[in-house]
Structure formats: C-alpha cells, structure tokens
Amino acid sequence: MAFFKDINLSATTAGFVAVLVGFTSSVAIVFQAAQALHATPEQLTSWMWALGLGMGLCTLLPSLWLRQPVMIAWSTPGAAVVATAAVAGGFSMPEAIGAFMASGALIALCGITGLFERVMGRIPVAIAAALLAGVLARFGLNGFAAAQSALPLVLLMLATYLLARRWLPRFAVVLTLLVAIAFVAARGEFTGAGIVFSLAKPVLVVPSFTWAAMVSMALPLFVVTMASQNLPGVAAIRAAGYQMPISKLITITGLATLVLAPFGAFALCLSSITAAICMGPEAHTDKAKRYTAAAACGIFYVLIGLFGAAITGVLTAFPRELIAAIAGLALLGTIGGALSTALHDPQHREAATITFLVTLSGVVIAGVGSAFWGVVAGAIALFVQQYRRSIV
Template identity: 70%
Template structure:
C-alpha cells in the first residue's frame, strides 16, 4: 500500500504539530462563540465532533485521492465574528445554525462557479508568497517572544532545532517537540489531570432562518472565511509548488459544512498556517510524499471529533510557550521560502514587500483581517507601478 510506503515519522509529527498549533491557538475562540450563542456543554462537545470530523475528512480523503497535502481547518476569524455578533445581536443557537447553512451554501456556490479560483489566478506569485510569509511570520516572532515567560524551555527547543538541522534534518521538528515535551513534563508544566476518555455524542439543532441572522452572521462569516482563510490557504498551496483543483476543494468544504452545520460545524476552509507545516520540507524532503502529513493530521482531527472532550484536554495540557515555539521553528523554512520568492523579482519586489508588511501588521478593517488587506495593498501597488510603466 503506497500510504504505508510513503509515511514517515517526520510526516506524522508534522501532522500532530499542525493539529496542536491549529487547535490550541484558537479553540478558546470557538468555545467563546458557542457560549455566546447559548450552547450547552453537550452542544459545545457536538461542535468539536462536527468540526473534528469535517476537518479530518476534508483533509485526509482529498490528500489520499490527489496524493497531495490538502489541509482544511475551521474558520478562526469566523468564530470571532460569531462571538462578537452573537453577543451584540442576541441570536439563538437555532438562528445561528440557519446562518451556518446559508454560509455553507455561499461557499459551495463560490467553489462550484470557480469565481474564487479565477480571482486567485490573477494574483502574481511574488504577492501570494509575500502574503503567506506575512501570515506565518507572526508565528515565527511569537516563538522567540515566548522566551520572555519561558526562557529555559524556548532555549532548549531552539538548541534541539539547530542540532537537528545540523545532524538529522529530517527529524529536527520531532526532536524539538520531544525536547519541549520532556522539559514541560519534568518541570510540571503538563496538566493532564482530569482527562477522561469518552465518546462524543452529536447534538442536532434544528435551524431557524431569519433575515437578521443571514445579514449579521452568515454574510460576515462567509466574507471573513473566504478573505482571511481561503485566500492565504491558496497562497500556501501555490507557494509550496502544488497544483490542486482549488474550486473542487472549496466546494467540498462548503458541502461538508452544509451537512454538519446542524451539529455545530460553522465554517470549514483551506488552512494556511497548519498547511505550511505539512507542506514544508520538515514534513518530508520529497514533496510527493508530504501528503502523508495531511492524512495524519486528518486522522487526528477525526479522533478529536470522536473523543472531543478528552482529546481537547490532552492538547490544551501543553504549555502555550511550547506550542508557539514548536510552531515558529517548524515554519522557519516556509517563512524563508516565501520571502525568497516574494523578493527575488525586482519587478514585483516593492508590491510584495508592502503585501508582507500589511499582512504582518495584523490590521483589521471592517471586520476583515490583514491577509485580505495585504493583498489589496500589494495589488494596488502593483497596478500603479504597471500603469506607470505602460503609460
């Protein structure tokens, strides 16, 4: 079986690190959104079930079929929009569920018509690479900022990374994770008390469709998911050198969101940060075998869905500094590669640099994150420069 032949420890580790980073960095926002909508503990567990299964199936199955690393995640900015809008508008969980379905239909339409992929095709590769580097660079900085509160842990992980890159480059990231986990366990920073293994029971919520929820929840959720998540997700795919059927994958995320929305799957989308972990050289030296990292990630997400509360407890037991340090170190190669492509061509260099800086700034306007505005700024710069040359 080709999967068993292609799989490796670095690939499985990359998949686990992707889950660890993606889950622990934003699960609190998802909990906040569910709570703001009045969800019970059982319904919050159902959200984890739906999101885990959705992310897992949308990552593992296409990766196996295409033999390319397809990475799907939940919409973190979408969860933030839900938490804010729910608190302001007083929407019920049933009304929010109706909004999830409307958003899913819009996502399916965006994929089926191919308009989103056509827009992405018009973005020059240097600008797309600068966008990706800007999204990832914040994680690289956070890895070293973590030394403020956990100097010994971060220094140990940095030394493990440098030693790994020098003597066993394929196992650098597994070595970093092992060193950090061992240190955290020895110093009593792993908090596993109270973790119990039990299957999650999905809870069906009958949707209620209202115009107010469609305007205040569904449309903002759709816009931020496409602009702040799918846009850098496509950039990550192309920066890694993969050609994928983007429209079909977007359609898949829309359809799966539609099916799982009554159970709590508010929005699924292409990933950028965790995708970079599984698409980089740390996952495997051979790009043709990196799909196994995405498969491993998908299988772990499925386990999260099935054993929601227990796995959530295990993943959140890791110290925050360990998570951000392993993420930043694992992404160094992708950050460097993105910057190299972005700044290599002098013709696009200024536009790419502006894209990178605006994206890195984290600025948010009209509820839309810096990834979108970075592309807007870069495209505007490129348009003005092109017009000047051809005038």
Template identity: 70%
Template sequence: MNIRLSDMSLSAFVAGFVAVLVGFTSSVAIVFSAAQALGAGPAEISSWMWALGLGMGLCSVLPSLWLRQPVMIAWSTPGAAVLATAAASGGFHLPEAVGAFLVSAALVTLFGVTGWFERLMGRIPMPIASALLAGVLARFGLDAFVALKSAFALVLLMLATYLVGRRLWPRYAVPGVLAAGTLFAALQGKLHLGAVSLALTVPVFTMPVFTLPALVSLALPLFIVTMASQNLPGVAAIRAAGYDMPVSKLITLSGLATLLLAPFGAFALNLSAITAAICMGREAHEDKGRRYMAAVACGLVYCVIGLFGAAVTGVLTAFPRELVVAIAGLALLGTIGNGLAAALKDDAHREAALITFLVTLSGLSLWGIGSAFWGVVAGALALFVQQWRPRIAA
C-alpha cells in the first residue's frame, strides 16, 4: 500500500471533518437512545462508541488507501431507530440484541459474498439512482435554510461566506464556512465545551444470546433497513460520483467488521450516502483522484472517536445544531445539483426519476423501511408502466 501524504489537502481534511461532524451529531442521540432502551449503562454506551468508531474508521481508511477512492462506512441510523423502537415495545435486553446484531451482520455478509446486492443495484438505471441520491440529500439542503428561523445571523453569515468563497476560492469555500460559523458561534457563547473530558474508552464484551423473538423483531428489521435505507443510497452515491468500486467486497467488509465488533456494540456498519457525498464532491478536491484523502481524514477522526469516545463526543456535540445543519446543506449543494441534473437530463427517464426524487424526499416510511427504498420502488414502477411493451410473436 503506497501512501502518498502529498495527496492530503486542507479541503480534503475539512471535508472529512465536516462529514464526521454531520454524520455524528445528526444521529448520535438515536444511537444513545437505542443503547439505553436495551439496558446499556454508561460503560456499555462508551463501548458502543469504541466499536462503532473503530469499525467505521478502519473500514473507511484502509480500503480508501488501497483503492485510492473515497470509501465511506457509517453506522446505520435507521437501524438504531429500529432498535430503539423494538426494544421499547418488546422488552429486549442487551445480550439478545447482540445476538440479533450478529445474525443481521451474517446476512449482510452473505449478500456481499454472493454478489446478490450488487447485481440488484446494477439493474437500477443511472437516472433513478441519481434521483434517489438527490432525494436523500435534498432534505439536508432544505434544513440549512429552515435553520434561518432559529439562527438567522449565524446561517446568513455562513451562506454569505459560502457564496463569496465559491466565487473567490472554490476549493476552500467549505473550510471558510466552517471557520466563520465556528468563530461566530464562539463569540456568541454558543460553543458548549464544558462536557469535554479526556479519557481512553474501555471496550465491554457482551455475550450474545440468540432467541426467536429477537431474530424476528430485531435482526430481520435491522438487516432490511440497513440494506434498503443505507447501502442502497450508498451505492447510488458511489455511482453518481463516477467511481467504480468493488461494491460486493465493501458490503462483505462491512458485514465482517460488524460480526467482529457486534459483542462490543457495533450494531450495523454499512456504506454511507450523506457523508460519502461530502467526501466525494468537488469541495473535497478538484482532482477526483485525490478525494480519497477526505475519506481517510474522516476515518481517522472516527478512530479517535473510538479511542477517546467521551472527549470527542463532547467536542462534536458542542457545536450549535443550526451550525451543523447549515454546514451540511451548503457542503452538499453541488452534489444535490449534480444528482438532479443527471436524473432529469434524459427524457425517457425524467418522470420516473422525478417520482423517485419526490418519494425519497417525502420521508415516507412503511413497515419500518425508509423512503430511499420506496423511492426506488416508485420510480421503477413508473418506468415499467411507461416503457414496457408486450412481445409480439413473429
């Protein structure tokens, strides 16, 4: 593995940090809720951060360096929501949940090793995949401007910095936005760093217990939402950015890493879509061949989170919510625009792609499965109705 430190740049490092900031702060509360609902105490919750941080970090850093492409692995946010809901209603405890994590991870690994998931994704037309990605990310773009209601001055300053930055120094627009927002929040006294404490995280092993109710109520829903709501848009992000990655091997890697780390709290690792879009966009680097360093930077920060969970959690959660949603929306504007352009440029797929985009953006959830899956289903059905022609015998 030939590591070229010269490929690292300020824009790539900041893109990686922003990806962590957005991915972590937007969903860590859901992960904490899931752990607490399953009966985890402070030691077990810290162990979850250790397992998830190292799992996401190493599974992002190593393949990114090996492939020289931005491979982004994240935890399953909808999976955490499923766990929190099922635990509250079903009365499951942590050992049963760990058994469910292992079963779900085994299924993910199976779909990776056999190539079933990659073959399924290969049948989805590129305009539908691009519309799916745009729909997943557009919510963050909307939230950036909704944040004007509660933090008008902060968000307006960040937006002005972004526009000026895109005009004068395009590569450093997002770092400039982050710096301006952080400085403004600090001057207003809105950075809350009092909860930061430096200490190494100690992993806690939980012996798994396998039960049929946990298999039905935890393992299968966790597997379905991870594949449909996380890995599916993750592959769409890879394709939309123009990268050719061994998807089946990456799915297998995420499954194996979850199998290894599940007893310590890694409930589900999967391909990322939102944070991947940040690291795969032009804001990370103009040179597509050097954007992998953004994923490396993101992965290294995740590893630090794993090792010093309490301290890094305190730092990342110190940022105001409006700053986080604003930096996410502004960093993703280019990717959202590119996704919409690719989705709508072909007349033959335009209506189906638009339906995919709108259903995905709607946030529709049925039977615990999120809108990303239903967006693809709706788009595929629309495409079938519009383009199917019966075969006429000669």
C-alpha cells in the first residue's frame, strides 16, 4: 500500500502533535458540556468514543481516498454553545441529542446543496489567508506566553526548535517534542493519576425533539460550527494550496454527526489549527505525501475512541505549558506563510489586515466567534475600497 511507503517519522509526529494539541486544548470544554447535561461517567466515555471514532474515520478514510490531508475535528465553540444552552435552558440529555442530530442534518444539507462552498469561493485568497493567520496567531502567542509559568521548559523547547531548524529541519518538531517530554519527565511533572486502561463502550441515548432545544441549541450550534470552524477550516485548505471537494467533506461531517449524535458526537467539522500542523512542510517535505500526517492523526483519533478513558488520561497528563509551546512552534511556518499571502497584494493588504486583527481579537458578537466577523469586516473593507476606486 502506498501509504506505508509515503509515511515517515515527521508525518507520524505531526499527526500525534495535531491530536495532542487539538484534544488537550479543548477536551475540558467538551467535559463541561457533557456535565452541564448531567452526563453519567458511562455517557462521558461514550462521548469520547463517538467523537474519537467520528473524527478518526472522517479524517483517515477521506485522506487515503483523496491522497490529501483531510482534517476533521470536534467543534470547540460548539461545545461551549452546548454547555451554555444546557445551563440556561435546563435541557435534558435526550433533548440535547435531538439538537445534535438536527444540527448535523443542517450541516449535511449545506454540503449537499453546495451552498457553503459557493460562498467560500467568493472570498479572496488574501482574506482567507488573513483569517487563517488570525485563528492560528493566538496559538502562537499562547506558546510564548507559557514562558510566564514555565520559563525553563519554553526556553529549552525554543532553543531545541531553532537548532533543529538549522541542522535537522525535517525533524525540528519531533526533536522539540521529545526533548520537552524528557525534561518534564525528569522533573516529575506528568500527572498520570487519571489514567485508567479500559475499552470505551458506547451508550445509546434516544433523542427527543423539542422546539425549545431546536431554537436554543441546534441553530446556534449549527451557526457557530459553520462560521467558527468550517470557515477557517476551508481557509486552511486553500492557504495550503490543496483543492478538495469541500461540499462532499461538509456532507460527510454532517452525516457522521447525525449518525453518531445518539452516542455523544455533538458536532464534527473541518479543522483549522490541527490542519495547519498536518498540511505544513514540517509534516512532510513532499506536499503530495502530507496526507500521511492526516491519516496518522485519524488513526490516533480512532485509538482515542476505542480506549477513551485511558487515552484521555495519557494526553491530559502533559503539562499545559508543553502543549501550548509545541502548538506555537509547530504553527510558526504556517502563520508566517499565511501572513505573507495575506499581505502580498497591496490592493488587498488593508482589508486583509483588518480581517487578521478582528479574527485575532477573539471578539464574540451574538454568540458567533471572531473568525466569522473577521471575514465580514474584511469583506466590507474590501468592498468599500474597490467601490471607491471604481467611481474616482
């Protein structure tokens, strides 16, 4: 099989780092969403099973099929919406499951009709690149901000990364991660108390469809997932120079959510942060073989699904400063490339800068995140500038 010939250590490491960053940076929000719905420990494990298998298979199979790095994640802002709506509306688990399924159906409908892809096709490359840079820059900032609480670790990781980029650029992220793990292990900073080895078991919850849950949870979950996750996800794909069947991928995530929702998969979507890790040159020097990094990521996600409790304990045992720093360093190249693309054309430079700054600000308006408002602000700026030039 070509996959085994194409994959290498850097691609495998990129897949692992993507899982490490994507999972540990937001799993607490998923836990909060489940707890807000009064989930039992068995149901919480089922959520990890459904999300792990959903993300894993929707990443692995399309990547192997298209031979391109397709990256699927759970909707982190969607989890926040679920947690907030559950507390405010007092919804039960069956009502939430019904809302998950309704949101998944709407996402699939957007993919089947091709509406979302047509909208994305009208966004200039500079605006899309600025959007991606704004989404990723926050992780870059957090990586260096981690020095406030773990200065020796961050300095060691930065020094290792820079030296490796000079002498062994293909293995810069690999070596940085290994040195960081050895450092925190030597200092006894791993917290392994939560590691329990057991197979995850799915727990079926029969959905209940109520008007209140549709309005207060399903619609916000759909809007936030499309605007704050799928939008920058497409931007990441375009910035990396890949041509993928976006509508089909959106359809797959919607249908997978619909099928796995009764077991706890609240929203699957295109990824942007972890996608940037697996689509960049650090994953593989050959762009045509970077699909192996995404496939490796998919395999790791499947393992999370099968061994939910154990893998959750292992990944959350890493210090948060290590996670923040490795994410920031792994994304440096992609952030720089996105900014270069965004600011290259003088005609689009100011609109792209506005998009970047609004996205980076993290502003939330009407429950919709800054990624959406960054595109809106950039599009308005671009329209005003072009319209004014056309009549002068």
